[in-house]
Amino acid sequence: MDNLWQIAQQRALSRRDFLRSAAVTGVATRLLGFAPLRAAVMPREQKTVVVTFGGGARDEETFAPEGQENIPNLMNKLIPQATFFTQVVNRGILGHYVATASLATGVYESFDNFADVAPKNPTVFEYLRKGLNRPSKDVWVIAPSNGFNRIGQSDGSLIVPGMGAQVILPKHLLASLLRTNSATSSGPEFLLQDNYEDLFFTPLSVDGDSHPTRLVEMLLLSIDDFVQHAKTLSSADELSVYVMRQLMRQFAPSLLWITLHDMDIAHTGAYSLYLDGIQRTDRLCAEIWQMIESDPEYKGRTTMLIPPDFGRDSDFSASGNGFQHHRTGDPLSRTTWMMALGPHVRQNVTVDRPLDSLDLVPTLGAMRHFATPLAHGKPIVEVLG
């Protein structure tokens, strides 16, 4: 791990150069200058949306010159409005569920990625609800269904139980509806793509949305409408964003966490499908920001943070097979980035100082004024206004 920071630094500088080459952002020094703030005073009711650019993408397919064609929306629409952090290091286990849980707790969780367990440490969802005394409908998680059903709430050993987020697993929701409604039993099964990390393994007890009909009713949708709309979508992540839109309309939660996952199809070794996943994720990130900006409940009061969970193996790590997996734990697979957008976030700014993946939770706490006592990491001052 000694050379991790060094490699992370090199990668960060490369990312900055990549962005410079595309001439879309300023440099870090502009942070001290006159980068415009869109709102000098924050609105009273803040909202936060966290979008994990999940599933693992490398610079070669994203921010490197040859990869930028895959992320036109990040490059051309979002980065000019964002503060972009070029160096975020994940020192934890590189499995999607455990890594995302670590992002959500601010502690590197060490449970088996494939186990049906809750995080040991309190989640940001519990911190927020407890600290700000919010009801359960104020905090939601939308997640791919491979094991993420327990991400909304810790195991309760370190914080009072029952304060977690509501978790929706859209794919399981759709699967349940397809099973229970024979009239709609054909068509969108392709959205149920799941668990690329281990083709043969599915956790036993994935029942986070055990009342699918009730959930759909809560979203003020008919089952037929939900299934019919699913038929018009091209991927599981699109289904997640569709569910997110309904949640925003019906409950306008103040903390929404959505984990995208399509690009993890890279585990099958099909490079073209991996690129498709990245391109779709790029488009969905822009759509989510557009949803925020066009919704009166969210516009002008929402901070959106986009962190990847981690990268993927380098082409040159002999023990790996390039983009296909994230098994080697090599420095490049641990080094990612983060993007922040919102009324109190400076636009078109690049920050090169090193961050840790664990900094996310303390940052959310500082931003929304709730305590995160067991989280490690430090608040990211550049997004605190």
Added chain:
Amino acid sequence: MKPGDLRPESFASYPPEARTLAAKYLAVFQRMPIILLALILREVIQYDWSFPAEREKLTGQLDLLVGMTDASFAALMSLFNAIPLPNQLSTLKWANQPQPFSERLTAYLWTQHLIDDYHNATQAYQTFLVRALPQTRPVTPRWTFVVIGRGSPKLHRPLFQPLATHGTLFTQVDSRGALEVLEAALRERAHQYPMDYGHWYIDGGDLLQAEAVDSRLTFVSYNAPVPAAKREFTLLNRFSREAGSRSAPGPEAVGSYISGMSPEDLDLTGTSSDVPLRRFQVNLITQGAGCQIFSTTFVQWAARECLHRAQPLTLFARFATRQCNAPMEQLLSRDPLKQPQDAEGSLIDADMGAYYTWINQSRLPGAEEARFLAWFEGQSVACAISPTLPEGTSSSQSINMEQILKQMA
């Protein structure tokens, strides 16, 4: 059991040649830390069906360890010894079942945040081996041909971009007879430099007839092991159902179960002389993610494993189209040979597969003298990498395949 407690009978369950090998090197095994020893025993237990290059590499490594002084041996093992190993792991049957042990060890290393220490230890060990072991250079420079795009249309995106920086991009290749020229080159080299498992033909579809009957070639195709892959899924489903009735089988348990599959389990029958190849095929479809469902992944992984394990003098890898994507459940259950094909996606997959094949060839001894050619089948673009050709250049001169090979020679 501790390594010092190992006896010849500890390897009673090993195949005959592996058992003999283990007995020969018992003394050095007794001095090794379990973490490294289990890695080495994973290779020892496969010795009977290893390729010649693998055998040479393994025995060379063990001879080297035997000849070390106590002090240098201790220094070499120190990074492995520094990794704590809990009792629940050290008491497993790591000698009899090194693969399941490794699965458990990997999970432990990740959860204890020791995976980086482990990687550092293995990298230091590998570096030592590379420096200390004489590199066996091939008797003639290695040649690899990668043919991509059978059944795919031209794309707007340029091909062979990462490769082109290392060689010459030919943009006006006369494709008439080009495939036959490459096949002839493969057969000619097999004649000229006869060697067990020295000349390979890997195909993403059916084998060409000429290759299938040439006994000097080792050939592997995607279409042939498809029934074995289906058999694998059947066995896995059965295993999951039976294990699931007690408790959920974790990925380590599933991995261990898969790694224990034999050619006979997967109905891959043959003679005793082709056991190494049948074992190789079993490894492809049990260890390679995606190889079972996508022919493009199969060819890339097979080429990687072939280069890594057999270190051939000649490799001819020919990609075909793969089936369209679908939910995993369908991909695992349906016949991949009877599905609509993703022609455009297959070409992108294969383009990357060609690059990875070159990377893997570049890891072998004699890489600086090796030759590599990638060609879009039936089309006019090819990329050639050779010490005889300039790097990062492009040629728009009209040229045929025979002329390219001459320039590469």
